[in-house]
Amino acid sequence: MKKEDIRIVFMGTPEFAVESLKALVENGYHVVAVVTQPDKPVGRHQETLQPSPVKQYALAHHLPVLQPVKMKDADFIEELRSYKADLQVVVAFRMLPEIVWGMPRLGTFNVHAALLPHYRGAAPINWAVINGETETGVTTFFLDKDIDTGRIILQKPFAIPDTADVEYVYDGLMHLGAKIAMETIDLIASKLPEDNLEKVDFTAVLNDISAPQACEDVELPTAPKIFKETCEINWNQSAKKIYDFVRGLSPYPGTWSTLHPISPNGEKPLVMKVYKTAKSDHPATGTPGTLAIEKNRLYVNTSDGCIELLDIQLSGKKRMDVRSFLNGFKGIENYTFRRE
Template structure:
């Protein structure tokens, strides 16, 4: 079978998924339909509906778009079945019921931004950086009844530089994910759809460390614990930058507010001080962590724009402020 004959249904929502869909369309693959999340209300009064990045791309290229509220809805399932897909490709979408992922004759595979079985879950890129990993990668695997546990088809590795934040890793994995998705489809075509894959249990047996999860990140997840070693705080902050952003509580002239931290630098300063102590020196800002000082490079006060430490300190001149560790 040639790629023009293979009937593909693509499922995804954010910008991360668009890279793969674009490669499919520009590569001449036969995408017969696109499934994405319903439009979301936006604006001050939620009066406008914003289509997903995937929907915008699909409509711009004349692809049919399906937006089910419930994946088990009989009308949606019947409509999806009508496209007679040979294979379904999922990138950054929701969990699928068996009636959907088991529909195509060649199955459904997902592009996951981690080296499974490590970092199963909704936020694998963030958690890999937060945990100080030096590499991550992309895995394609067949969907089954549980989340991110299916048979692995292909994996590709991606290095994480020590200074990299989530934006850097996100962009790198977005491109790598598109590459691996294409390679996976081509291999399925070459094998006539008969690929067994590797059980993740077999991969887990060879893993050097215990399995690390990647649960969804909430606001409370992003609160900085300054009691941790400086390296862990440094990784935590870059693992949430630029979005959703780590935060701490600041007290200014007796009034508390939220201060977001986006970029820091490790230091060799060994002067002893209590955790959370703030020190400014020559327009540079430092906070004491559990074992060392961390320099704050970029931050954002509530209601203000993101700024460098120098601008922050200039604005705080003649004001009393401190970082709250709890």
């Protein structure tokens, strides 16, 4: 079967998904419709509706767009079925009910930004960097009833340099995800005849090109959703753990910590975001969270030494390098980082 003959419904929302949709459109795949999240209210009073990046791309290329509030809505199901998709491709979307993922005869596959079964969940890129992994990757797998547990089709590895932050890995996996999406469709097409499709056992074909996930007896790392509380720095950890934690959440959503005055005299605690740090040989000078300033450089004590802060932002202020911060903020030596 030719790739151009496979009717595809694409599902996705953020920028990460746009790259895959763009690759399919620009390389001649037959995308018949796009499903994305409803427009999001933005602005001070939430008076403006912002379309998702996927919707913006789809409309610019004259693709029909569906935006269901509920994936089981009867009108949405009827409209989705009207496109008679052979295959559904999901990239950075939401959990689908069986009535949706089971609809196409060639199934529904997802592009996941990790090497499954490792890092199942909503934030695989962040957690791979936070945990100090040296390698991650992308996986295509057929959806089933559980989250990220379906049969694996293809995988591609991606190296994580020790200096990389999550933005670097995100960008790399975004492009690698587009590539593996096309290769997966090509693989499916190559296993189907050009005619007499009514005689094809589609389940057997799809099982032939995929395999169950190998789940070791050891506990696998997961990738739960990240909240504001997740991003608070624990200075009682090692410098290496803190270094990986910061780069795993930089530039977005960004780690943070609260500076408390050592001897309060009317000063209020200050919330600081930390976007970049550096490993340091600077000897420990105090308990975890206490500061050390030396020649326009700012160090924080951890459980096993010091870590240097390089790029920060005080609440209500602009993001800046530490040298600029120290030049403009006097009395920082009278503060310490402390968790509530």
